[in-house]
Amino acid sequence: MNVSIVGSGYVGTTIAACLADLGHDVTNVEIDQDVVDTINAGEAPIHEAGLAERIAENAGERLRATTDYGAVRDSDLTFLCLPTPQHDDGSLDLTAMRAASESLGAALAEKDGDHLVVVKSTVLPGTTEDVVGPIVSKASGRPVGEGLELAMNPEFLRMGTAVEDFLEPEKVVVGATDSAAADTLRELYAPMRERGADFVETGVREAELIKYANNAFLASKVSLVNELGNVAKAYGVDAYEVLDAVGLDNRISEQFMRSGLGWGGSCFPKDVNALRAGAREQGYDPELLDAVVRVNDGQPRRLVDLLSNHVDLEGARIAVLGLSFKPGTDDVRKSRALEVIDSLLERGATVVGYDPVATENLQSTYPAYADRDGLEYAASAAEALEGADGAVVATDWPEFDDLTGALERMTTRVLVDGRRIDVSEADLEVYEGLTW
Numbered sequence: 001m002n003v004s005i006v007g008s009g010y011v012g013t014t015i016a017a018c019l020a021d022l023g024h025d026v027t028n029v030e031i032d033q034d035v036v037d038t039i040n041a042g043e044a045p046i047h048e049a050g051l052a053e054r055i056a057e058n059a060g061e062r063l064r065a066t067t068d069y070g071a072v073r074d075s076d077l078t079f080l081c082l083p084t085p086q087h088d089d090g091s092l093d094l095t096a097m098r099a100a101s102e103s104l105g106a107a108l109a110e111k112d113g114d115h116l117v118v119v120k121s122t123v124l125p126g127t128t129e130d131v132v133g134p135i136v137s138k139a140s141g142r143p144v145g146e147g148l149e150l151a152m153n154p155e156f157l158r159m160g161t162a163v164e165d166f167l168e169p170e171k172v173v174v175g176a177t178d179s180a181a182a183d184t185l186r187e188l189y190a191p192m193r194e195r196g197a198d199f200v201e202t203g204v205r206e207a208e209l210i211k212y213a214n215n216a217f218l219a220s221k222v223s224l225v226n227e228l229g230n231v232a233k234a235y236g237v238d239a240y241e242v243l244d245a246v247g248l249d250n251r252i253s254e255q256f257m258r259s260g261l262g263w264g265g266s267c268f269p270k271d272v273n274a275l276r277a278g279a280r281e282q283g284y285d286p287e288l289l290d291a292v293v294r295v296n297d298g299q300p301r302r303l304v305d306l307l308s309n310h311v312d313l314e315g316a317r318i319a320v321l322g323l324s325f326k327p328g329t330d331d332v333r334k335s336r337a338l339e340v341i342d343s344l345l346e347r348g349a350t351v352v353g354y355d356p357v358a359t360e361n362l363q364s365t366y367p368a369y370a371d372r373d374g375l376e377y378a379a380s381a382a383e384a385l386e387g388a389d390g391a392v393v394a395t396d397w398p399e400f401d402d403l404t405g406a407l408e409r410m411t412t413r414v415l416v417d418g419r420r421i422d423v424s425e426a427d428l429e430v431y432e433g434l435t436w
């Protein structure tokens with residue numbers, strides 16, 4: 001198929017490279033010229049396993065990028081992979097969705113033949129049919145059902161394993177305004193279905209809500225696990241032993257059972273907040289989701305409190321290992337490491353941050369962390385731990401499982417593990433490990 005993809009960030013770039021790799025002809029339409037140039041040069045604009053080689057293989061052949069919306073006219077369908085951030089009050093910000101829908105509609109006004117617009121961004125129920133549809137329709141002069149069809153196809157990929165998740169999902173959810181549109185997507189996702197993915201056809205609004213329900217469920221699970229971890233700590237009981245046993249119950253499962261610093265990233269925080277704001281707008285008070293956020297917000301402070309019980313933070317040198325919001329990515333959006341750093345600096349510590357890939361991205365995304373009194377960066381975990389009075393593991397990068405040799409460089413060997421890393425036996429003998 002000829003596929004255009006508007007928005008070439010984490011989702012748009014990943015699915016473009018994967019669809020091109022599966023044999024489709026793919027064009028990314030993106031407003032950021034640097035991203036366009038990077039893709040056309042055969043390079044990946046973001047760090048994701050398996051992405052760079054797929055872009056290198058397909059760029060200039062089945063994959064290209066452009067800032068020109070006119071390119072959508074050569075495609076049969078367009079995926080909208082635009083950012084859907086939150087306003088200050090937590091509600092859903094559709095600015096980019098509206099702008100892109102307008103540009104897409106204007107381009108489609110000059111296209112011959114039918115077109116399918118597929119919303120992949122995470123949006124609240126009603127957005128596809130009541131916001132995107134009318135804007136594209138008006139700008140293109142095509143009513144929905146007459147040369148224009150809509151579909152909502154939420155994406156469940158995780159950062160760090162984006163390529164693998166897109167190519168081998170457990171489910172593909174599609175809500176479409178027309179059965180032929182759903183069939184087009186059924187065909188596009190044939191390789192995923194062959195690998196065992198369930199193809200779930202729903203209403204358009206149901207597809208929109210499934211995405212929020214999925215993320216709300218996972219974020220709530222982590223907050224519950226953190227609450228149980230905090231209770232375990234209060235009793236002086238080993239939280240990990242407790243949660244490991246609880247996870248053996250199939251109804252609960254062992255996944256998303258790691259207590260610690262809590263959830264961050266570009267999805268859970270904004271999606272849970274959008275759902276809370278949306279529910280309130282509909283007249284429902286989502287008390288449980290409010291508590292889920294409150295528990296999560298408290299975890300970085302609890303971690304720093306725990307460290308301060310063992311190290312006088314005023315004037316201390318503290319290593320923060322890991323800056324990205326999770327391993328396998330350079331994404332630092334809403335990373336819990338940043339709150340740990342803020343809290344340590346406020347309490348008078350000098351902080352030495354280290355991350356295998358995210359330091360540069362952190363400094364360009366949030367310039368406040370590039371040049372800040374009391375904040376330094378190291379080129380390795382060993383360098384960060386040199387002369388440190390304490391350390392925090394803020395991201396579960398696998399390399400932190402084995403800090404043999406590096407821990408000996410600390411002045412005081414106190415390490416708070418905020419991520420339940422798999423510490424080697426040898427390391428356990430050389431430091432005082434603190435966990436939830």
Ligand SMILES: NC(=O)c1ccc[n+]([C@@H]2O[C@H](COP(=O)([O-])OP(=O)(O)OC[C@H]3O[C@@H](n4cnc5c(N)ncnc54)[C@H](O)[C@@H]3O)[C@@H](O)[C@H]2O)c1
Nearest residue numbers: 007008009010011030031081082083084096100121122155
């Ligand atoms: N990142 C994830 O892991 C993930 C997973 C599933 C779903 N989602 C959802 O997918 C959507 C996209 O997320 P993302 O992480 O890829 O966002 P992103 O911020 O990484 O990328 C969005 C891209 O859209 C571009 N853009 C903005 N306005 C544009 C316009 N008018 N025309 C063309 N391009 C424009 C931006 O320059 C940027 O490159 C969001 O709704 C998000 O919630 C994200």
Ligand SMILES: O=c1ccn([C@@H]2O[C@H](COP(=O)(O)OP(=O)(O)O[C@H]3O[C@H](CO)[C@@H](O)[C@H](O)[C@H]3O)[C@@H](O)[C@H]2O)c(=O)[nH]1
Nearest residue numbers: 155156157158159222256257258262263264265267325326
């Ligand atoms: O047991 C756990 C599991 C996760 N986390 C944290 O939870 C956050 C989110 O982790 P994860 O879900 O692995 O990462 P994301 O890439 O944000 O993926 C989520 O958000 C995406 C965007 O909506 C969805 O597509 C994915 O299905 C959904 O898992 C991270 O800060 C993790 O450190 C924990 O604290 N404990």
